[in-house]
Amino acid sequence: MTFEKFLNFFKSPYFHIGKMLILCFFGATLTTLFPFHDLSLGYVFRWKMAAIWGVSFVMAAVCIAIVSLTWYWFHQPNHDMEDNVWSVARYALYGGALPIILVITEISLVQGVDMLFQHNMQYHLWFYAALIFVLNMYYRSVRLKLRLNDMKLDVAALQEENTDQQSELHIKEEQTTELRASLREKEDELEVWQNENTELRRKAADYEKLYIIEIGNERKAFLKSEIGGFLINAATRVEGGRSIIEMYLLSGESYIDDSESLKGINLMLPEFRLVTRQLLISPESITGYIEQGGVVALHLKFLDEPYMIPGYSWRSQKDWIKEIVDDEKAS
Structure with missing residues (x-):
């Protein structure tokens, strides 16, 4: 990705800082407190819980960033083969599998491989999988909305062009009608002149x-x-x-x-x-x-x-x- 295109990402519909922060906040909170056995203040406001919440917040942000960048990078509004098998596989790989792999890698490195097989951690992983799925569906709706807007603009441009062409055609038809009328007048005048010329030549020949x-x-x-x-x-x-x-x-x-x-x-x-x-x-x-x-x-x-x-x-x-x-x- 070029640096200029990367900067344009922050101006695109695929980047919304408010929605990203809200998702990260609630996602990290739900992940940290799940399965909600103890919601007492003494349990919740601990340094260990804060660290877990921070890591979950960062991982949620990373997942959102990866999925949004994937949809932004592969956005091709005029691509004829946009819905083919390779496109689906491409989004599934970069926007689905890659974030899950990063989550699993983070848990394995920070908390250990054994943590992946604990009962509570299974729900933790399912939460991230659900988050990634919802993100892909959301960004697909963004893609469809952009395509719809592009189509509306194309239709409007075509309608305007068609109106201009119809106006031009009407002008050309009027000009053609005028030219035909003028041509008929000239042909009639020419025929009259030819007849007069023939008659004058005949009279002159007869006379002389x-x-x-x-x-x-x-x-x-x-x-x-x-x-x-x-x-x-x-x-x-x-x-x-x-x-x-x-x-x-x-x-x-x-x-x-x-x-x-x-x-x-x-x-x-x-x-x-x-x-x-x-x-x-x-x-x-x-x-x-x-x-x-x-x-x-x-x-x-x-x-x-x-x-x-x-x-x-x-x-x-x-x-x-x-x-x-x-x-x-x-x-």
């Missing part, structure tokens, strides 16, 4: 007969008659996951278009036709087609290789494409 795209930090205008079509490059995407749209001139040159979708471009260029979800073309760009089983190879002026149209898309587009090709052949 131009299609304008942004290339880097510059804006470039093309005549609608120069444009062959728009093709989505599914293999390449911009930041955010949106596919890149490439604008092809009839000459074969291509540029990156910053539009959101082919449908938006189709609103600005209503004369163009949406062949598939990935291809928007000018009717003037078609040069021919070849049906090959379940697919159709569509030949376009701005692509070196034919564009393959699946059968389900061809069935919805073949009438106007055939009409254009037949008109070309007739002319």
